[in-house]
Structure formats: C-alpha cells, structure tokens
Amino acid sequence: MAVSGLIMVGYLILHMYGNLRAFEGPDAFDEYAHHLRTFGEPMLPHEGLLWFVRVVLLAAVLVHAYAAITLWRRNKKAAGYVGGKRYQTKQNRTGIQRSYASFTMRWGGVTIALFIVFHILNLTTNDIHPGGASDSPYLKLHHSFEHFWVLAAYTVAMLAVGFHLWHGFWSAFTTLGQNYSAKRRDSFWNSAAILVSVVITAGFLAPPFAIYFFGLGG
Amino acid sequence: MNITVRVWRQKNADDKGRMVTYGVENVSEHMSFLEMLDVLNEQLTLSGDDPIAFDHDCREGICGMCGVVINGIAHGPEVTTTCQLHMRSFEDGAVIDVEPWRAGAFPVVKDLVVDRSAFDRIIQAGGYISAPTGSAPDAHAVPVPKDDADHAFDAATCIGCGACVAACPNGSAMLFTSAKITHLGLLPQGQPERESRVIGMVEQHDHEGFGGCTNIGECTSACPKGIPLDTIAQLNRDLLGALAHGKA
Ligand code: HEM
Ligand code: SF4
Ligand code: FES
Numbered sequence: 001m002a003v004s005g006l007i008m009v010g011y012l013i014l015h016m017y018g019n020l021r022a023f024e025g026p027d028a029f030d031e032y033a034h035h036l037r038t039f040g041e042p043m044l045p046h047e048g049l050l051w052f053v054r055v056v057l058l059a060a061v062l063v064h065a066y067a068a069i070t071l072w073r074r075n076k077k078a079a080g081y082v083g084g085k086r087y088q089t090k091q092n093r094t095g096i097q098r099s100y101a102s103f104t105m106r107w108g109g110v111t112i113a114l115f116i117v118f119h120i121l122n123l124t125t126n127d128i129h130p131g132g133a134s135d136s137p138y139l140k141l142h143h144s145f146e147h148f149w150v151l152a153a154y155t156v157a158m159l160a161v162g163f164h165l166w167h168g169f170w171s172a173f174t175t176l177g178q179n180y181s182a183k184r185r186d187s188f189w190n191s192a193a194i195l196v197s198v199v200i201t202a203g204f205l206a207p208p209f210a211i212y213f214f215g216l217g218g
Numbered sequence: 219m220n221i222t223v224r225v226w227r228q229k230n231a232d233d234k235g236r237m238v239t240y241g242v243e244n245v246s247e248h249m250s251f252l253e254m255l256d257v258l259n260e261q262l263t264l265s266g267d268d269p270i271a272f273d274h275d276c277r278e279g280i281c282g283m284c285g286v287v288i289n290g291i292a293h294g295p296e297v298t299t300t301c302q303l304h305m306r307s308f309e310d311g312a313v314i315d316v317e318p319w320r321a322g323a324f325p326v327v328k329d330l331v332v333d334r335s336a337f338d339r340i341i342q343a344g345g346y347i348s349a350p351t352g353s354a355p356d357a358h359a360v361p362v363p364k365d366d367a368d369h370a371f372d373a374a375t376c377i378g379c380g381a382c383v384a385a386c387p388n389g390s391a392m393l394f395t396s397a398k399i400t401h402l403g404l405l406p407q408g409q410p411e412r413e414s415r416v417i418g419m420v421e422q423h424d425h426e427g428f429g430g431c432t433n434i435g436e437c438t439s440a441c442p443k444g445i446p447l448d449t450i451a452q453l454n455r456d457l458l459g460a461l462a463h464g465k466a
Contacts, residue, residue, distance in 0.1 A: 071388075071430050078389030078429030080320040088226070088237050089315035092290035095387070096439040105432065171433040174447075177455030179433075182446030 001071070002172035004064040009169065009196065011057055012161070016203040022216065023207065026138040033137040061116070068109055101167035108160045115157035122150070145211040154208050162201035169193035219245050219310040223258065225270055226317045228326055235326065237315070247306035251294065252277060252284060254305055255316075271329040277301040279442065282377030285384065286330045287317045292381035292440040299379065299442045319384035323391070323427045334380050336426040337394065341378075343422035344415035345398040347407045366404040373400035375443040385440035388429035393437035395423050396453035397445045403456055413460035420457060 021032045039049045079086050094103075122128045123140050130150055131143030144150045170193035173179060181187040210216040220243045228235030242258050249257070252274055259269035274284040279302040288294030294303045308314060316330065324332040362370075374397075382393035399416050402408030408415070424430075431450060438447045 071432070075388035075390070075429035075432075078322045078427055079387060080322045080324065080389060082235070082320070086320045087287055087290050087315075087317050089224075089287075089290045089317065091315060095385070095434075095436045096291060097435055098387075102432075102434050167433075174433045174451050175431075175454055177451050177458055179448050179451035182448050 001064065001067045002175040004060040004067070005168050005172050007056065007060040008064065009165065009200075011053070011060075012200055012204075016200060019207050020203060022138065022141060023210070026136070029138045029141075030136050061113075065109075065113065068106070072106055099167060101163040104160070104163050105167055108164045111160045112157065112164060115153070115160070118153065119157075141207070142211055142216070145208045148212070151208050151212045155205060158201050158204045161204075162197040165200060166193050166197040169196050219247060219305065219308075221245055221254075221305075221308065221311065222313045223254075224313065224315045225329070226326075227270070227329055228318075230328055231325060237317075245305050247304065249305045250277070250301055251288070251303040251305065252301050271327075271331045273331050274301055280377060282379035285319060285379045285381050287319065287384055289315050292319070292384040293379075293442050297442060297444065299377075302442075319380050321380075321383045321389040321428070323389070324380060324383065332380075334378075336428070337378050337380065337391070339426060340391065340395060340419055340422045341398065344411065344418035345402070347402060347411060349407055349410070351407075360406045362405060370401050370404040373397045373404075373445060373449055376401070376441075376445050377443060379442060381440045381442060382437035382445070383428065385436040386429065386431075387434060387436065388432055390429040390431045390437075391423055391426075392428075392431035392450050392453065393441060393445055393447075395419050396449040399453045399456055400449040403452070412456065413463060413465045416453065416456040416460050417465050420453075 018032060018036075022029045036050055037047045041048075082088075118128070122144060123137075126133050126140055129140070129143065130147045134140050134143060145154075170179075170187070170189045173189040173192075179187055179189055207216070220241070222239060222241055224237045224239045226235055227238045240258055240261075242254060242261070245254050245257065252272070255270060255272055262269050272284070272286060275281040276283070279299045282299070284300040285293055286300055288300070288303070293300050295307050296303055318324075318326050318330045319332045319334075321332075323336040324334055327333050376394060376397035378394065380391075380394070383389060383391045386393075399419065402415065403412050433447075433450070435447055438445065
C-alpha cells in the first residue's frame with residue numbers, strides 16, 4: 001500500500017510539473033511532450049522511457065488496488081458488524097477525531113481509478129475528444145478544457161486525489177515507521193501530507209482553469 | 219438524576235441480541251458508571267428479570283476488564299476506564315446507549331461481556347522476556363537513556379482493555395500490540411527477543427482475525443491510558459528491521 005502509493009505520488013509530481021509547462025505556450029508544451037518520447041535516444045528506443053514508466057505505474061496501480069481490496073475485506077470482517085452496523089447507537093457516528101479524508105480513502109480511491117480510465121481515453125488515446133481530436137498534446141488539452149463538464153470532472157477528481165493523499169501520504173510514512181510524534185495532528189508527516197495534497201491539487205488544476213477562464217495562449 | 223439507558227441484551231453467543239430500554243431513577247452524579255449499572259441490576263433482579271452481564275474487577279482503572287462502548291465511544295466520553303467514569307459526565311435526563319466491544323476477534327459471550335482471550339494469545343506469542351531475572355540488579359548497572367525509559371514506561375501503562383480495537387474502524391489491535399513491542403523493545407531486557415517478538419506477535423494478531431491498521435488514530439483517542447500513536451510507528455520500524463534481517 002505505502003510503497004505503491006508513494007511511487008504514484010512521485011509520478012504525480014513529475015506529471016504535474018509537465019502540465020505546468022502549458023503556461024509556456026503551445027510550442028514549449030508540445031516540445032516537452034515530444035521530448036518525453038525521444039528521451040535517451042539512441043541509448044533507449046523511441047518511447048523507451050515512456051513505456052518503462054507506464055509499466056511501473058500500471059504495476060503500482062494493480063498492487064495498490066489489490067492490497068486495498070484485500071485490506072477492505074479483511075477489515076470489514078475484523079470490525080464485527082452486526083446486521084450492517086457496528087454499533088447500534090446514533091451518537092458519535094464519526095468517531096472521536098476522524099478526518100473526512102480518512103473516511104473517503106476507499107470510495108475516493110475508486111473514484112480516482114475511474115477517473116484514470118477516463119483521463120487516458122481523453123488525453124492519451126484521445127478517443128474521447130470534446131471540441132475535436134488532435135495530434136498536438138497542447139490542442140487536445142485546449143479543446144477539452146473549453147468544456148465546462150470536462151473542467152468539472154477533472155476538478156472533482158483532483159479534489160479526490162487531494163483528500164486521498166492528505167490521509168494517504170501521512171499514513172504511508174507511518175506504515176514505514178517514520179512517525180515520531182505522539183499526537184497525530186502536530187506530526188511533521190501530517191503537515192507534509194497537507195502540503196503535498198494542496199500542491200498537487202492546485203498544480204494540476206491551474207492549467208485547466210487557466211484554459212477555461214482565460215483561453216491560455218489561444 | 220434520572221436517566222434512560224439502552225443496553226445491548228444477548229442471552230448467549232448464539233442469540234441475535236438487541237437493544238433494550240430501561241429507566242434508572244435517583245442516580246447520584248457521584249456514582250461511577252458501573253455503580254449505575256449495579257443499581258439497574260438490582261432493579262432488574264427485584265422485578266424478576268435477568269441482570270445485565272458486564273465485566274469488571276478492580277474498579278480502579280488498572281485491570282482493563284470493564285470496557286463497554288458508551289454512546290458509540292469506547293469507555294464513554296472521558297479519557298478513562300468505564301469504572302472510573304462518573305455519572306456527572308452525563309446530563310440529567312440523558313439517553314445513554316451501552317454496547318459491547320465489537321470486533322470479529324472479540325465474540326460476545328453475554329450482554330456486554332466479550333471474550334478477549336485473543337489478547338492473551340498475542341502476549342503468549344512473544345509479549346514477555348524469558349531471561350531469568352533473579353533479584354533486582356543495581357539501579358545503575360545497565361544505564362537506560364531517559365527518553366527510552368519514559369517511552370517504555372508510557373507504553374507499559376497499557377492495561378489490555380481492548381478499547382483500541384473497539385474504537386478502530388478496522389478492528390485492528392495494532393495499538394495494543396505496539397504498546398507491548400515498545401515497552402519491551404526499548405529496555406535492555408527486551409533486546410535478545412526483540413525481533414522474534416515483533417514477528418510472533420504480529421503474526422498472532424493477524425491470525426486472531428484483527429484488522430490491518432490504516433493509521434486512523436481513533437485508538438489513541440479512545441485509549442484510557444493515552445498510549446500514543448507513535449508506538450505503532452515503532453512497531454513498524456521493528457517489523458521492517460526484523461523482516462530485513464530475514465527473521466520471518
Ligand atoms: C486505483 C485507485 C485507488 C484505490 C482503489 C485506492 C485505495 C486506497 C486504499 C483503500 C488505501 C488504504 C486505506 C486507508 O489508508 O485508509 C489507500 C492508501 C493510499 N493511497 Fe490509494 N487508491 C487508489 C489510487 C491512488 C493513487 C492514484 C495514489 C497516488 C497518487 C494513491 C496513494 C495512496 C497512498 C500514499 C496511500 C497510503 C498507503 C499507506 O497507508 O501505507 N492511491 N489507497
Ligand atoms: S492500548 Fe490502550 S485501549 Fe488498547 S488495550 Fe492498551 S490500554 Fe486498552
Ligand atoms: S474494572 Fe478494572 S479497569 Fe475498570
């Protein structure tokens with residue numbers, strides 16, 4: 001869970017950096033996308049690095065989803081539900097200190113998985129192409145984000161990622177033994193998790209919002 | 219004060235069980251929660267009903283027997299054990315829901331009593347030292363850093379009540395297990411068996427059907443002894459270390 005999650009976080013940070021190059025205009029962005037494909041040539045084959053990253057990521061997603069489902073099942077059984085509910089009382093149903101983020105790890109994770117499928121069909125294969133298909137990565141982006149529903153879908157997904165990482169990033173480091181503070185709330189890793197979630201959510205959403213509201217570079 | 223309690227009644231392990239409502243009058247606010255249940259049980263006995271079964275022993279917050287879930291919170295609204303909780307923590311006229319610990323590994327025996335012997339088996343899997351200790355050594359014969367001594371002592375205050383499991387949405391007993399790991403692992407006497415201990419206890423924990431920890435933190439907040447969450451990270455560090463040395 002922790003290692004596969006952190007691999008994805010690492011990828012997200014690089015991916016976000018790439019997306020932010022959209023602010024440098026069409027040429028810089030398309031050049032960056034092209035460069036990803038020719039990176040390392042002739043030492044690496046064409047798209048070599050890209051496929052390497054894709055394989056690692058796919059493995060991370062599969063391991064993560066498999067571990068999540070196993071854990072989900074095991075924990076549901078361990079919690080000792082009686083007739084669909086654990087405790088019959090209607091009081092304190094949200095526990096003593098649970099965060100919204102911790103409640104949404106499972107369904108938030110499923111939301112993100114569905115989004116990843118949509119995202120690949122939209123901007124990688126371009127099978128879903130609101131506003132017209134294109135070979136230019138920049139134009140794919142531009143055509144998509146002129147539509148409100150696309151902007152809305154990406155916004156929901158990035159907020160889900162933000163919440164997932166708010167709990168997940170902190171949790172991963174505790175799983176790896178790196179929590180030295182008695183109280184969760186003032187732990188270094190909790191602050192780091194908030195920072196990572198905010199940066200990733202804001203960083204990913206900046207280009208789509210700029211395109212929808214300001215047209216960004218025509 | 220006059221209160222209403224809704225209590226989980228279940229005749230035996232096979233009975234389905236249900237919440238039953240009782241009124242309790244003239245409760246003193248200085249009574250402990252268990253004394254209130256005693257009063258209710260006298261009422262029930264006088265009227266020919268079966269008294270409510272609940273566990274208790276020391277009634278001074280040190281044995282860990284008395285845990286129940288009160289209004290959805292293990293040991294109720296204060297950071298203490300149920301026997302040390304007083305009725306002044308509730309409003310006059312309150313409706314109070316009382317339920318047993320819920321966990322796959324803690325089956326209900328009767329009413330509010332659950333079988334916590336899974337904890338004993340976790341302890342048997344390594345939660346001890348087997349050095350022959352003899353008489354107490356000289357105080358300064360083996361120096362222990364103050365920080366380690368403090369941490370070990372804090373962890374050693376765990377009374378094995380099971381509130382952490384009852385509060386954990388995953389039904390995990392990581393806080394209990396990690397309290398023992400931290401307590402013994404930070405002291406010189408605990409070193410020889412440090413790695414086999416963490417492997418053995420975690421294996422037994424999983425074998426008993428407790429859930430996997432996702433670092434939610436409800437355990438620490440419910441724990442009557444305030445066992446801190448970083449004990450779980452300590453357990454994970456020890457576990458990763460032991461696995462890296464091929465001790466599995
Ligand atoms: C396939 C879709 C996904 C599903 C179904 C999913 C589900 C889950 C679940 C159930 C957990 C553990 C539950 C908990 O801690 O309460 C988790 C943890 C985590 N997730 Fe995801 N997730 C998904 C995608 C992602 C993505 C895309 C990332 C990274 C950007 C990510 C990063 C993390 C991290 C860092 C953790 C913490 C690991 C730990 O506690 O050791 N997840 N995820
Ligand atoms: S860690 Fe706290 S809540 Fe868990 S068994 Fe020990 S004393 Fe009880
Ligand atoms: S009866 Fe011993 S701790 Fe409550």
